[in-house]
Amino acid sequence: MTTIGFIGLGIMGAPMAKHLVDAGHQVHGFDLSADATAALAAGGGKAAGSIAEAVNGADLVITMLPADPHVETAVLGEDGVLAHAKTGSLLIDMSTVSPQTSQAVAEAGKARGVRVLDAPVSGGQAGAVEGVLSIMVGGDESDFRAAAPVFDAFGKTVVHVGPHGAGQVVKAANQLLVGGIIALNAEALVLMEASGVDPRLGLEVLNGGLAGSTVLTRKMDNFVNRSYDPGFRIDLHHKDMGIAQNAARGAEVALPLTAAVAQLVAAARAQGLGDRDHSALLAVIEGFNNRKET
CATH class of the missing domain: 3.40.50.720 (NAD(P)-binding Rossmann-like Domain)
Structure with missing residues (x-):
């Protein structure tokens, strides 16, 4: 003990x-x-x-x-x-x-x-x-x-x-990956729905192949039900994307997709979604396309 x-x-x-x-x-x-x-x-x-x-x-x-x-x-x-x-x-x-x-x-x-x-x-x-x-x-x-x-x-x-500090570098890499995967899953869902495909069925089959991920497994219900009760808040992911971008600057590497994801997270926060789960990036993608929640 x-x-x-x-x-x-x-x-x-x-x-x-x-x-x-x-x-x-x-x-x-x-x-x-x-x-x-x-x-x-x-x-x-x-x-x-x-x-x-x-x-x-x-x-x-x-x-x-x-x-x-x-x-x-x-x-x-x-x-x-x-x-x-x-x-x-x-x-x-x-x-x-x-x-x-x-x-x-x-x-x-x-x-x-x-x-x-x-x-x-x-x-x-x-x-x-x-x-x-x-x-x-x-x-x-x-x-x-x-x-x-x-x-x-x-x-x-x-x-x-x-x-010392290496754990935080790896965590920054983790957060840029998680944010990017959430954003791409959101775009995939919007594409499937706009094309008349059942989003849950589409996401389930995607999750069974190479596109599958722990992120999708954990967040599928959030996406399909537009349920954004926080498991990990947008506000915290916004902070983490700042850490990732600063780490990239310090290492003198260019991470353009990280910058794009950081802007999506910032947009969610600007739209009043800071206290919602980071799966609420779906709401931002839907806003780009003038699509309301279904």
């Missing part, structure tokens, strides 16, 4: 923390939502009233937060994780942030005697609930091996991809 401080009990963090509880770890969770911490306590964890309370005495700390500013405040802030983490403990930031933020956290952790991994995830809310997330990890190999039992609680594919 490991004592774990878990910061961020949102739609991803809550099921991940619960898997850790179920695996036998002592989990002290903190979130700005009292309901979220109460739910963790009801499931066998412990509700913490502050970051300090969650972190004090923890062997390992996990942060699962929306964006760079949240990580900077919660980890690097005056009353943040590193101000209270014990020497020799391991901090795993599983948020999706820029590689530069992950590297800054690692440097700050090193100065305080805290080991750090960046370990963003892919799989969405469903993957978190089912405990089958893909986890891309940056940092030292020895720290990766030490964290293996924790990753095993909610991950299916767990890979050490390189030094």
Whole structure:
């Protein structure tokens, strides 16, 4: 059993923390939502009233937060994780942030005697609930091996991809792929419907061939039913596409399709769909074609 401080009990963090509880770890969770911490306590964890309370005495700390500013405040802030983490403990930031933020956290952790991994995830809310997330990890190999039992609680594919920040680069690549695949599936659906083809039947047969994907499997009902309840919000994908574009600029590579997908995501956000699931890119494609939901 490991004592774990878990910061961020949102739609991803809550099921991940619960898997850790179920695996036998002592989990002290903190979130700005009292309901979220109460739910963790009801499931066998412990509700913490502050970051300090969650972190004090923890062997390992996990942060699962929306964006760079949240990580900077919660980890690097005056009353943040590193101000209270014990020497020799391991901090795993599983948020999706820029590689530069992950590297800054690692440097700050090193100065305080805290080991750090960046370990963003892919799989969405469903993957978190089912405990089958893909986890891309940056940092030292020895720290990766030490964290293996924790990753095993909610991950299916767990890979050490390189030094600090490398996990975030791979996550940026993941997000540009997911966004592009969603957009192309949306265009395929619009084409089939405009041609009189039943969209579910069309998508099902496409998903059985080379065009098939986990994205289509997860999002088919969203597409067909125009059901955009968030599993992963447009606002967050917009943030992630910015990370991908900045990473491309830093690596001095041209990614024209990534830029196009980023504009589609930005259009969805501009149209008031920021709090909807990223499958709502379908609504943007339909808008281009003056086609109403059916």
